[in-house]
Amino acid sequence: MERKKIKEVLKAGQVGEKILVKGWVRTKRGSKNVQFIALNDGSTILNLQVVAEIENFKEDFLKDINSGASLAVTGELVKSKGTEQSVELNATEITIYGKADPDKYPIQPKRHTLEFLRENAHLRFRTGTFSAVFRVRHAMAFAIHNYFNFKGFYYLNTPLITASDAEGAGQMFRVTTLPANNPPMTEEGKVDFSQDFFGGSTNLTVSGQLEGELGATALGEIYTFGPTFRAENSNTTRHLSEFWMIEPEMAFYNLKDNMDLAEDFLKYLIKYALDNCIDDLEFLTKRLHQEEKNKPQAERSMDLMEKLKFVLNDKFVRCTYTEAIDILKNSKQNKKGKFHYPVEWGVDLQSEHERYLVEKHFGKPVILIDYPKDIKAFYMKMNSDNKTVAAMDVLFPQIGEIIGGSEREADYDKLLKRMTEIGVPAKSMWWYMDTRRFGSVPHSGFGLGFERLVMFMTGMGNIRDVIPFPRTPKNAEF
Ligand code: 4AD
Ligand code: MG
Numbered sequence: 135m136e137r138k139k140i141k142e143v144l145k146a147g148q149v150g151e152k153i154l155v156k157g158w159v160r161t162k163r164g165s166k167n168v169q170f171i172a173l174n175d176g177s178t179i180l181n182l183q184v185v186a187e188i189e190n191f192k193e194d195f196l197k198d199i200n201s202g203a204s205l206a207v208t209g210e211l212v213k214s215k216g217t218e219q220s221v222e223l224n225a226t227e228i229t230i231y232g233k234a235d236p237d238k239y240p241i242q243p244k245r246h247t248l249e250f251l252r253e254n255a256h257l258r259f260r261t262g263t264f265s266a267v268f269r270v271r272h273a274m275a276f277a278i279h280n281y282f283n284f285k286g287f288y289y290l291n292t293p294l295i296t297a298s299d300a301e302g303a304g305q306m307f308r309v310t311t312l313p314a315n316n317p318p319m320t321e322e323g324k325v326d327f328s329q330d331f332f333g334g335s336t337n338l339t340v341s342g343q344l345e346g347e348l349g350a351t352a353l354g355e356i357y358t359f360g361p362t363f364r365a366e367n368s369n370t371t372r373h374l375s376e377f378w379m380i381e382p383e384m385a386f387y388n389l390k391d392n393m394d395l396a397e398d399f400l401k402y403l404i405k406y407a408l409d410n411c412i413d414d415l416e417f418l419t420k421r422l423h424q425e426e427k428n429k430p431q432a433e434r435s436m437d438l439m440e441k442l443k444f445v446l447n448d449k450f451v452r453c454t455y456t457e458a459i460d461i462l463k464n465s466k467q468n469k470k471g472k473f474h475y476p477v478e479w480g481v482d483l484q485s486e487h488e489r490y491l492v493e494k495h496f497g498k499p500v501i502l503i504d505y506p507k508d509i510k511a512f513y514m515k516m517n518s519d520n521k522t523v524a525a526m527d528v529l530f531p532q533i534g535e536i537i538g539g540s541e542r543e544a545d546y547d548k549l550l551k552r553m554t555e556i557g558v559p560a561k562s563m564w565w566y567m568d569t570r571r572f573g574s575v576p577h578s579g580f581g582l583g584f585e586r587l588v589m590f591m592t593g594m595g596n597i598r599d600v601i602p603f604p605r606t607p608k609n610a611e612f
Contacts (some may be wrong), residue, residue, distance in 0.1 A: 138155055140177050140180070142177070143211070143221065144182065149211055153223070155207050156207075157175030157182075158203070160173070171183070174586065178413060179265065182222070183219065185222055185224050185370075187224075195228075200235075201239065201242060203234045204231040205228055205229065205230055207228050214375055220573075239263060246261070252604075257596045260612050263421055267418070267594060273407060274403060279359070281402050286355060287357050287384075288356045292433060295338065300339050300342075300344045303366075303511075310330065310331065311331050337548055342362070344563075348451035348565070350383035350560070353576075358374050358383075360378065361377070362376075363375065363376050371596045371597055371598075372485065372533065388524075389526060393452060396539065396580055400587075404442050415591075415600060418438055418594075422438050450498060450500070450528070451498050451500045452501045453505055455503065475487070483502075489529075493531050499530050501569075502526065503521060507521060507523045507552075508551075510525045512558045513544055514542065516552070527541070532590065535583075537583075541576065541578040546574065585600050
């Protein structure tokens with residue numbers, strides 16, 4: 135018999151139909167005569183209820199079926215007596231693929247803390263919460279490709295190993311095959327990277343943008359979607375050392391076009407999730423609700439589904455950095471000294487400031503533009519005031535910065551001047567400079583942090599819980 139996925143059975147299964155399903159046991163309960171097994175195969179958050187009458191099986195056979203065990207079950211669909219689902223499976227034959235000793239299997243049928251599940255990250259996929267999160271993550275990846283394909287953008291794969299520092303922030307992991315304890319040295323006493331694998335010093339990329347710009351200035355509109363790496367020692371709930379980023383780059387787009395695209399893109403993704411992941415989103419909404427119950431009223435966040443619709447239905451506020459600083463300075467929060475970090479024109483905004491603007495002041499997602507040049511990367515277009523650049527950060531409730539982008543400096547001389555000022559090596563980046571030497575065009579782009587998007591979509595509060603195998607300082611176990 136051909137195996138059926140549980141999602142399909144629960145959607146379209148007919149009473150009287152004989153079927154075969156395979157999956158893992160979530161829970162088992164029952165009485166002397168009959169056992170009820172909740173079976174899940176990952177195709178949906180919902181479990182199929184398997185009814186096994188003791189008399190149909192060999193003595194003690196059902197005793198080996200515990201949470202975590204894997205089964206194949208054949209039987210007949212009958213009308214469900216419960217209210218949750220329309221059908222359940224009356225088992226006639228069960229094969230146990232693998233048992234799970236209840237004294238040793240870590241994922242017991244009870245509420246585990248997220249911390250505990252992080253320590254058991256190899257098994258956390260088997261919980262409702264994590265299966266829902268990773269199904270939503272998949273749906274978002276698929277929707278991203280869908281969106282750009284529909285818009286005529288090309289998916290461009292940029293290198294993971296590079297010789298340049300795209301953000302100019304020096305937060306890179308070195309890639310080398312030189313021996314760690316006795317590397318070749320130059321006469322000046324420095325490590326001689328000319329003898330290294332690539333004939334020079336290389337690192338893992340922090341962004342695919344610079345290569346993306348090369349593609350965009352010929353193909354028109356491109357996007358990257360790949361892992362990026364940052365050796366930044368920030369142990370927060372919003373930072374990973376290895377994260378995925380989506381970076382569209384568009385020729386002939388100015389900052390406004392860039393903002394319009396970012397807003398349309400994010401709204402498309404939210405709508406896609408609401409249309410395609412509703413079971414998982416409803417489950418995650420309930421989960422969050424449970425979790426929030428234990429927090430003081432003032433710290434509770436908005437209901438997940440409400441929050442998604444709130445972003446979908448409102449036009450994002452667009453506001454300059456300078457205006458934002460004024461708002462923050464004059465806020466009650468600031469006057470009462472409640473921000474941990476100071477607010478002054480010129481400082482980088484902290485997530486407490488970003489969230490104040492979004493959650494308290496505007497009550498809407500915010501796109502902040504025109505940041506001071508000194509807190510942004512070298513490639514951003516200088517504004518006519520010579521103090522600010524055409525940057526844009528999209529700020530979301532709960533997350534803070536979800537997108538960072540800008541219009542790019544398209545003028546060769548201005549770009550070179552800025553790079554020289556802040557010590558970015560233009561000479562070794564001659565290939566990048568060539569886009570400004572030959573047929574330079576106004577162009578723009580942005581980067582969406584994939585995990586920050588998934589955090590927002592699922593309501594998970596810690597970025598480590600939305601990537602299958604998180605990499606953070608002092609942690610690369612699984
Ligand atoms: O603002 P960032 O650093 O911008 C860039 O890398 C540009 N090259 C993008 C571009 O214009 N093409 O990063 C972009 C986004 C942030 O808004 C955030 O969502 C996410 O990437 N991000 C991180 N996510 C997880 N962990 C980290 N350490 C992150 N750093 C940035
Ligand atoms: Mg940024």
